[in-house]
Amino acid sequence: xxxxxxxxxxxxxxxxxxxxxxxxxxxxxxxxxxxxxxxxxxxxxxxxxxxxxxxxxxxxxxxxxxxxxxxxxxxxxxxxxxxxxxxxxxxxxxxxxxxxxxxxxxxxxxxxxxxxxxxxxxx
Amino acid sequence: xxxxxxxxxxxxxxxxxxxxxxxxxxxxxxxxxxxxxxxxxxxxxxxxxxxxxxxxxxxxxxxxxxxxxxxxxxxxxxxxxxxxxxxxxxxxxxxxxxxxxxxxxxxxxxxxxxxxxxxxxxxxxxxxxxxxxxxxxxxxxxxxxxxxxxxxxxxxxxxxxxxxxxxxxxxxxxxxxxxxxxxxxxxxxxxxxxxxxxxxxxxxxxxxxxxxxxxxxxxxxxxxxxxxxxxxxxxxxxxxxxxxxxxxxxxxxxxxxxxxxxxxxxxxxxxxxxxxxxxxxxxxxxxxxxxxxxxxxxxxxxxxxxxxxxxxxxxxxxxxxxxxxxxxxxxxxxxxxxxxxxxxxxxxxxxxxxxxxxxxxxxxxxxxxxxxxxxxxxxxxxxxxxxxxxxxxxxxxxxxxxxxxxxxxxxxxxxxxxxxxxxxxxxxxxxxxxxxxxxxxxxxxxxxxxxxxxxxxxxxxxxxxxxxxxxxxxxxxxxxxxxxxxxxxxxxxxxxxxxxxxxxxxxxxxxxxxxxxxxxxxxxxxxxxxxxxxxxxxxxxxxxxxxxxxxxxxxxxxxxxxxxxxxxxxxxxxxxxxxxxxxxxxxx
Numbered sequence: 057x058x059x060x061x062x063x064x065x066x067x068x069x070x071x072x073x074x075x076x077x078x079x080x081x082x083x084x085x086x087x088x089x090x091x092x093x094x095x096x097x098x099x100x101x102x103x104x105x106x107x108x109x110x111x112x113x114x115x116x117x118x119x120x121x122x123x124x125x126x127x128x129x130x131x132x133x134x135x136x137x138x139x140x141x142x143x144x145x146x147x148x149x150x151x152x153x154x155x156x157x158x159x160x161x162x163x164x165x166x167x168x169x170x171x172x173x174x175x176x177x178x179x
Numbered sequence: 180x181x182x183x184x185x186x187x188x189x190x191x192x193x194x195x196x197x198x199x200x201x202x203x204x205x206x207x208x209x210x211x212x213x214x215x216x217x218x219x220x221x222x223x224x225x226x227x228x229x230x231x232x233x234x235x236x237x238x239x240x241x242x243x244x245x246x247x248x249x250x251x252x253x254x255x256x257x258x259x260x261x262x263x264x265x266x267x268x269x270x271x272x273x274x275x276x277x278x279x280x281x282x283x284x285x286x287x288x289x290x291x292x293x294x295x296x297x298x299x300x301x302x303x304x305x306x307x308x309x310x311x312x313x314x315x316x317x318x319x320x321x322x323x324x325x326x327x328x329x330x331x332x333x334x335x336x337x338x339x340x341x342x343x344x345x346x347x348x349x350x351x352x353x354x355x356x357x358x359x360x361x362x363x364x365x366x367x368x369x370x371x372x373x374x375x376x377x378x379x380x381x382x383x384x385x386x387x388x389x390x391x392x393x394x395x396x397x398x399x400x401x402x403x404x405x406x407x408x409x410x411x412x413x414x415x416x417x418x419x420x421x422x423x424x425x426x427x428x429x430x431x432x433x434x435x436x437x438x439x440x441x442x443x444x445x446x447x448x449x450x451x452x453x454x455x456x457x458x459x460x461x462x463x464x465x466x467x468x469x470x471x472x473x474x475x476x477x478x479x480x481x482x483x484x485x486x487x488x489x490x491x492x493x494x495x496x497x498x499x500x501x502x503x504x505x506x507x508x509x510x511x512x513x514x515x516x517x518x519x520x521x522x523x524x525x526x527x528x529x530x531x532x533x534x535x536x537x538x539x540x541x542x543x544x545x546x547x548x549x550x551x552x553x554x555x556x557x558x559x560x561x562x563x564x565x566x567x568x569x570x571x572x573x574x575x576x577x578x579x580x581x582x583x584x585x586x587x588x589x590x591x592x593x594x595x596x597x598x599x600x601x602x603x604x605x606x607x608x609x610x611x612x613x614x615x616x617x618x619x620x621x622x623x624x625x626x627x628x629x630x631x632x633x634x635x636x637x638x639x640x641x642x643x644x645x646x647x648x649x650x651x652x653x654x655x656x657x658x659x660x661x662x663x664x665x666x667x668x669x670x671x672x673x674x675x676x677x678x679x680x681x682x683x684x685x686x687x688x689x690x691x692x693x694x695x696x697x698x699x700x701x702x703x704x705x706x707x708x709x710x711x712x713x714x715x716x717x718x719x720x721x722x723x724x725x726x727x728x729x730x731x732x733x734x735x736x737x738x739x740x741x742x743x744x745x746x747x748x749x750x751x752x753x754x755x756x757x758x759x760x761x762x763x764x765x766x767x
Contacts, residue, residue: 068567099516172561
């Protein structure tokens with residue numbers, strides 16, 4: 057699971073109102089090399105929840121020097137875009153789980169894939 | 180030698196003869212009726228010979244050969260006056276459909292029943308009486324039948340697998356085969372398939388499980404593979420031990436079947452989805468009934484959708500590699516940087532189509548999501564009824580060939596609602612579902628068109644890759660629910676002799692027109708079963724597990740009608756694409 061995916065995922069356990077963002081508990085993290093496309097990263101940033109991304113990166117120990125607030129004119133800041141690219145698309149949780157911040161329910165991540173299936177009683 | 184194909188082996192007395200044969204015959208074109216066939220030869224060092232395990236006939240099935248004499252056969256065939264049928268013969272001929280005629284009572288295809296109060300003017304022809312009396316005397320039936328359906332099949336025609344409706348008729352069904360032999364396939368819901376050769380002048384007696392549980396059908400084709408035990412050819416040479424051939428090709432002729440039934444005067448007393456089988460077998464589950472509540476629906480989908488996809492994931496993925504153009508068009512027209520959710524993404528076929536978009540997919544099958552991950556896509560496992568993405572977080576959503584797997588209207592509606600929930604205001608959703616109407620604007624869908632490329636009847640074993648979620652088969656006439664819309668072929672209602680009723684699901688024959696909306700579609704297990712021998716005969720196909728997937732195929736307008744029940748969204752466009760009904764929704 058990459059942090060781009062994490063940024064979009066939310067807990068959908070019945071009755072939960074504050075299910076976003078999910079907490080990450082990782083036991084295995086990998087960093088892959090992914091082709092850098094500055095334009096693509098630049099377009100992605102406005103669609104993200106910046107705070108959630110930074111927090112997730114922090115949880116994984118991969119925040120490095122990612123700023124807590126979005127930089128102005130980031131479109132032309134290649135340095136910044138590279139940092140975002142790395143955190144969003146290169147860092148990957150292979151094993152671990154995602155936890156609902158409200159209910160505590162854990163969703164397993166196995167072989168890089170989060171399993172968000174709910175049981176019948178949680179729907 | 181590629182597996183799952185029929186081969187003929189020839190043994191020569193010496194190498195020289197073999198070489199001569201090879202040189203002269205390899206690559207030669209043979210004229211075979213109207214079509215031509217290319218002969219390909221290859222040397223093999225030995226012929227694998229397998230003892231053909233004898234396959235028992237389905238319970239309750241009895242085949243009586245030479246039941247009528249050739250004279251009686253001629254008499255019976257002459258007794259049918261085809262010119263007086265009230266069918267539109269021209270339409271039938273145009274659609275290359277088998278001919279059907281009823282006596283005694285008319286079987287109505289629109290409600291799968293018989294009108295007991297309106298007997299047809301023509302009762303069973305007198306010529307049939309001696310045969311029926313013979314059946315009574317020999318104890319195959321206890322009471323004289325009063326309904327007769329005559330079906331005439333030309334070479335290349337058949338009838339989709341079905342169970343004869345049980346409520347209007349008494350137990351035993353008699354079927355007399357005249358004019359030519361054929362092969363009838365019996366299929367059990369658990370996947371077993373038994374191919375039964377019906378010689379000309381034979382009587383088939385169907386009772387019990389063979390009558391109520393197994394479906395029976397005739398694959399539309401021109402040749403059947405049959406055991407080569409009856410040696411009528413003058414050129415037949417006694418095979419040497421160890422090289423015994425056990426199969427041969429039998430060309431189909433025109434076969435006429437006389438199916439005799441007794442109309443039930445009292446309503447049947449079974450009253451349950453088990454079917455009126457007198458000896459229910461605990462190990463064979465009856466065909467499932469349509470679910471009436473969420474729990475049942477979820478269970479049915481678990482059995483006939485999720486379990487199947489997980490089992491066939493890799494095979495399925497290998498046959499789904501070509502994205503459909505119109506879906507790609509939708510995706511490519513999204514502005515760069517759009518967030519897309521592909522709900523029911525399968526193997527991720529669409530996730531990489533537009534590299535400018537931020538695409539995330541989810542699917543119920545972990546095996547399929549695994550494939551997405553391997554391909555570098557963002558995906559997770561979840562249910563389409565409960566997608567763990569925030570409300571109004573997506574610019575666009577797609578649901579391609581997903582919603583037809585939900586077994587109740589309520590769940591299908593819930594799936595649409597979920598898609599709409601994910602959309603931002605002004606966002607678009609594209610939905611594709613399998614259409615009941617496979618032919619549109621006189622264009623047969625790929626699903627129906629591709630049968631010629633496939634081995635007939637080998638739908639369970641074929642390794643051909645088809646791009647659609649459809650596997651091979653025949654050319655029966657199109658069956659429509661009845662409403663004639665522009666662009667449709669005339670309705671031909673006399674498709675089947677019987678259908679599964681009482682809310683049970685019918686098992687579909689691949690690559691034919693649909694005859695009900697809720698079906699179980701067989702699909703090959705592909706690589707999950709390693710075939711032990713390339714000489715696998717048709718009767719051994721029961722060794723390959725056949726999975727059945729549940730589908731609710733949509734009528735024209737049904738998808739729009741479903742979407743119109745969702746607030747805050749409108750149908751922007753709707754169309755038919757290769758056997759699917761499609762809509763584009765726009766969120767307010």
